């Protein structure tokens with residue numbers, strides 16, 4: 001009889017034990033996958049703004065806890081524009097506002113109408129606001145759809161009732177969920193005159209991006225230049241902490257899970273000592289006994305991974321609806337989350353099962369059979 | 373060297389034990405104190421004697437479950453110390469039946485036989501067929517789906533024999549196989565052993581402390597205090 005059918009048989013026949021182990025594995029998988037899905041979601045939300053602009057790189061203030069706390073003044077923006085190799089530099093102010101309970105973190109971008117085009121924004125309905133207007137705005141098409149707003153409708157935000165003069169598209173769901181205001185109007189309401197949050201830079205064609213970022217880092221050491229989303233993750237301390245906490249909890253979950261699996265395995269294998277002695281006595285090799293026990297662990301790992309990934313998706317969807325996280329967290333279910341879950345289950349089971357399995361395999365058959 | 377399948381004359385011993393001593397590591401217990409004996413091919417031998425005289429110790433040496441402290445155990449013409457793959461020896465050259473706990477409780481009678489063929493070549497279907505044939509030969513054709521708890525003591529021992537014969541070994545080693553059976557089952561079981569020997573030429577070495585059971589064999593070897601004290605033909 002192939003060992004795999006003995007494996008399946010044993011797992012099936014010892015349902016209570018199997019269920020307990022699979023649940024322990026599932027729980028750890030759920031923890032790891034949920035944390036990574038949430039972490040990814042936060043990073044996606046945070047980095048999405050980078051992808052709005054069609055820039056070669058982005059500049060923010062160095063060492064800020066949250067990227068939205070970055071402040072860059074007019075003089076610095078001018079120096080960036082004057083740096084050799086810079087073709088254009090668009091400064092934008094990013095603020096968030098609570099519109100109502102269902103929309104607690106509505107994104108508002110302050111940007112000059114002349115910068116819309118270099119920034120990669122297309123006005124799909126109506127027209128852009130004028131540069132110095134104080135009660136005009138544009139909505140991203142997804143936001144417009146969400147709020148049921150058309151060109152010409154009123155929208156209360158930025159401390160006043162605005163006329164929505166245009167609907168824009170950025171080709172990016174984060175941007176399309178946001179709104180845009182004339183830069184001075186948004187700076188005025190938020191009391192940060194002349195300040196922008198980040199600067200999107202386009203380089204002169206033919207000039208290597210890295211030479212430009214190096215020059216800016218040298219001349220303006222208070223700034224961070226970001227060319228990739230992962231660099232952004234490093235520039236944003238909150239995100240760094242969130243990811244570190246997630247990694248720490250995930251490791252803890254795997255270790256605790258492995259201990260539970262190992263402990264349960266040891267106990268149950270101890271009860272089955274005679275069984276392994278018998279198998280060795282009738283000619284099973286050590287490797288075959290090892291495979292049997294590891295195989296049982298593997299089957300439980302697969303079941304646990306499946307259940308755990310399912311639970312974590314449910315948990316992440318539930319977290320998306322926690323009021324404090326609405327609009328911030330977009331749970332990001334990827335195949336990589338699934339693989340991470342599977343890997344977690346496998347590593348945990350391997351850690352928890354190998355030693356008990358080895359003990360079962362290496363014990364002398366006579367000893368295991370018990371002297372009768 | 374003769375393999376199990378090699379042609380050999382009937383008088384040639386299939387088992388040869390020469391001056392075997394077994395001292396258990398953890399003390400001064402001399403479980404076997406210079407045992408010598410031979411068993412011919414297709415012979416049915418019983419080993420008898422009081423509890424603690426070394427019968428199981430001897431059988432475990434034959435099964436390669438343990439090694440002698442000194443002396444030689446030869447099976448199928450080979451000194452067991454020279455056998456490299458002991459798992460294979462246990463799987464293919466001998467079949468083992470114990471008094472109790474022969475079967476895995478969670479597996480059906482059929483599966484309990486199939487586990488003796490963990491890496492038999494061939495498809496699982498032919499393994500199942502082989503297991504079914506053996507069950508039928510033991511008169512248990514209708515019991516293949518039952519787990520050990522649903523079998524009587526006698527039925528369990530017959531499944532154990534079927535399992536021991538799965539890889540067609542030349543030798544059946546049984547340690548108190550009737551120890552937990554009622555007298556009707558004992559008769560039935562001994563009859564089965566005799567039939568196996570007659571029909572397949574299986575060499576049988578059966579350990580028992582029961583003289584009546586021992587009498588079913590062609591020859592009885594009596595032990596006492598780790599030595600052979602008497603051998604007689606029934």
Ligand SMILES: Nc1ncnc2c1ncn2[C@@H]1O[C@H](COP(=O)(O)OP(=O)(O)O)[C@@H](O)[C@H]1O
Pocket residue numbers: 371372396398401402403421422423424425426427428429430
């Ligand atoms: N693993 C062991 N360790 C120590 N002593 C043992 C061990 N196995 C058997 N013995 C001792 O060896 C002697 C022979 O035992 P055994 O072969 O089981 O006898 P029998 O099967 O004839 O009852 C007994 O005194 C027994 O206590």
Ligand SMILES: [Mg+2]
Pocket residue numbers: 372427428429547
């Ligand atoms: Mg005994």
